[in-house]
Amino acid sequence: MDPFRLIIDGKKVPTKQCFEVINPGTEKVAGLAPLATKDQLEDAVRAARVAQKSWEKQTERKRQTACRRIAERIEAHAEELAQLLTAEQGKPLGGLGSRWEIGGAIAWTQYTASLSMPPKVLQDNNEGRVELFRKPIGVVGSILPWNFPVMIAIWHIVPAVLAGNAVVCKPSPYTPLTTLRLVELMNEVLPRGVVNCVTGDDDLGPMMTSHPDIGKIVFTGSCATGKKIYASAADTMKRMTLELGGNDAGIVLPDVDPKQIAEGLFWGAFINGGQTCAALKRLYVHDDVYEDVCEELVKFARKMPMGIGTDEAAMLGPVQNLRQYEIVSDLVADARGKGRVLLGGDAPVRNGKKTGYFFPLTIIADLDNGDRLVDEEQFGPALPIIRYRDIDEVIEKANDNPNGLGGSVWSRDITAARQVASRMECGSVWINKHGAIQPNAPFGGVKQSGVGVEFGQEGLEEYTDIQVVFS
Numbered sequence: 001m002d003p004f005r006l007i008i009d010g011k012k013v014p015t016k017q018c019f020e021v022i023n024p025g026t027e028k029v030a031g032l033a034p035l036a037t038k039d040q041l042e043d044a045v046r047a048a049r050v051a052q053k054s055w056e057k058q059t060e061r062k063r064q065t066a067c068r069r070i071a072e073r074i075e076a077h078a079e080e081l082a083q084l085l086t087a088e089q090g091k092p093l094g095g096l097g098s099r100w101e102i103g104g105a106i107a108w109t110q111y112t113a114s115l116s117m118p119p120k121v122l123q124d125n126n127e128g129r130v131e132l133f134r135k136p137i138g139v140v141g142s143i144l145p146w147n148f149p150v151m152i153a154i155w156h157i158v159p160a161v162l163a164g165n166a167v168v169c170k171p172s173p174y175t176p177l178t179t180l181r182l183v184e185l186m187n188e189v190l191p192r193g194v195v196n197c198v199t200g201d202d203d204l205g206p207m208m209t210s211h212p213d214i215g216k217i218v219f220t221g222s223c224a225t226g227k228k229i230y231a232s233a234a235d236t237m238k239r240m241t242l243e244l245g246g247n248d249a250g251i252v253l254p255d256v257d258p259k260q261i262a263e264g265l266f267w268g269a270f271i272n273g274g275q276t277c278a279a280l281k282r283l284y285v286h287d288d289v290y291e292d293v294c295e296e297l298v299k300f301a302r303k304m305p306m307g308i309g310t311d312e313a314a315m316l317g318p319v320q321n322l323r324q325y326e327i328v329s330d331l332v333a334d335a336r337g338k339g340r341v342l343l344g345g346d347a348p349v350r351n352g353k354k355t356g357y358f359f360p361l362t363i364i365a366d367l368d369n370g371d372r373l374v375d376e377e378q379f380g381p382a383l384p385i386i387r388y389r390d391i392d393e394v395i396e397k398a399n400d401n402p403n404g405l406g407g408s409v410w411s412r413d414i415t416a417a418r419q420v421a422s423r424m425e426c427g428s429v430w431i432n433k434h435g436a437i438q439p440n441a442p443f444g445g446v447k448q449s450g451v452g453v454e455f456g457q458e459g460l461e462e463y464t465d466i467q468v469v470f471s
């Protein structure tokens with residue numbers, strides 16, 4: 001098995017040491033990833049610094065064209081990328097799996113390539129002219145999680161380079177391979193050094209967040225790591241976009257048709273096996289429809305095939321890694337004694353056997369705030385359901401959480417749903433769906449779910465500093 005290489009200054013760079021990347025569906029080795037040294041990270045930052053100086057001098061139109069060509073490269077290699085993604089991440093090829101993620105990466109790249117940041121004239125009169133310019137920050141450090149290794153890499157890298165920055169990207173040690181290949185493809189159409197990719201242990205992250213030559217960190221990952229990054233970057237006063245964990249609440253009003261909303265609730269909660277930042281992670285259902293919603297949701301969930309990602313029939317895959325599998329098992333074990341298990345609930349006994357990190361789809365009713373599966377982010381295929389009677393009380397419960405990424409309201413009465421939505425403390429609220437992000441709408445968390453936004457004009461502007469010229 002040939003090891004993958006780092007991508008530094010437009011070249012494929014070997015490392016002395018490699019590490020194994022495990023396919024979570026089979027627990028076999030999916031590939032060997034390069035283990036970058038501190039010196040190699042320094043090489044990547046240096047290459048990015050040099051490349052950025054000329055990259056920012058290119059016209060915006062040239063950078064837009066380059067981004068469009070990135071989308072073309074991904075499209076030309078879509079199936080190859082999807083297969084590699086499934087091998088290391090575990091998600092199915094079909095359904096809302098790898099091919100869908102690659103399709104999303106192409107769509108996001110194309111849309112972002114169409115954005116522009118012309119100077120703004122703030123004043124032009126007898127007293128003078130005042131103009132606002134958006135200038136690139138310099139070198140952007142991108143630190144990625146393991147749930148959407150291609151799509152999130154695109155969310156970080158494309159707006160950064162469009163704005164005239166250069167990037168050093170560091171994938172999660174669990175899923176480095178597809179991102180390395182993606183950056184290799186980007187390098188076919190970008191000048192060398194504009195996008196670099198280093199992989200290795202978690203210790204590369206702190207080196208990046210304290211690096212004096214990295215001007216901004218864009219990080220997607222857990223709240224715990226986000227807090228460390230926020231603290232470590234203070235010394236060099238880095239710009240920050242932090243997209244952190246969520247514990248999204250969904251509130252079902254009493255007028256719904258349970259059968260009609262079951263599919264939307266299911267995919268809202270279980271997309272990517274629940275390993276999605278803005279997935280529905282706590283479901284509050286009104287007493288009038290509680291038993292019917294539970295029944296319809298379970299009926300829909302029972303039909304969903306889970307399997308190895310290369311099985312074309314599979315709609316859901318394994319948990320991505322053993323650490324996350326254990327977090328989910330622990331939270332479900334705690335909830336089992338407190339609520340009513342409607343589906344799943346029993347983690348298969350592993351006994352050292354390599355059977356893949358498959359955790360059964362789990363739905364547990366009759367839980368409440370204060371139970372760990374409700375209060376903590378499960379980030380896996382387990383959904384708690386909570387009964388409510390009073391709308392003020394349920395909004396208070398939905399907001400009683402340090403996270404504030406997304407939320408949803410389910411009702412036939414859109415006006416009533418919008419009123420509830422406006423009272424939810426979160427960055428995005430969906431009505432009769434959950435988690436449907438799109439490239440033209442800013443996305444980010446409030447409270448401890450993050451700082452800043454991604455996507456759209458507002459997301460692009462986060463990769464710039466403002467300069468105002470008075471003349």
Ligand code: NAD
Nearest residue numbers: 144145146171172202205206221222225243244245246277
């Ligand atoms: P994680 O925080 O464990 O790791 C994310 C990345 O941070 C990895 O690349 C890791 O190597 C790196 N890292 C670890 N320690 C570091 C440090 N001290 N300094 C710098 N970098 C460090 O997260 P994960 O387990 O990969 O991802 C799951 C979490 O990500 C969940 O909480 C989920 O909600 C969140 N997430 C959020 C969004 C969003 O957009 N808000 C999207 C996807 C995932």
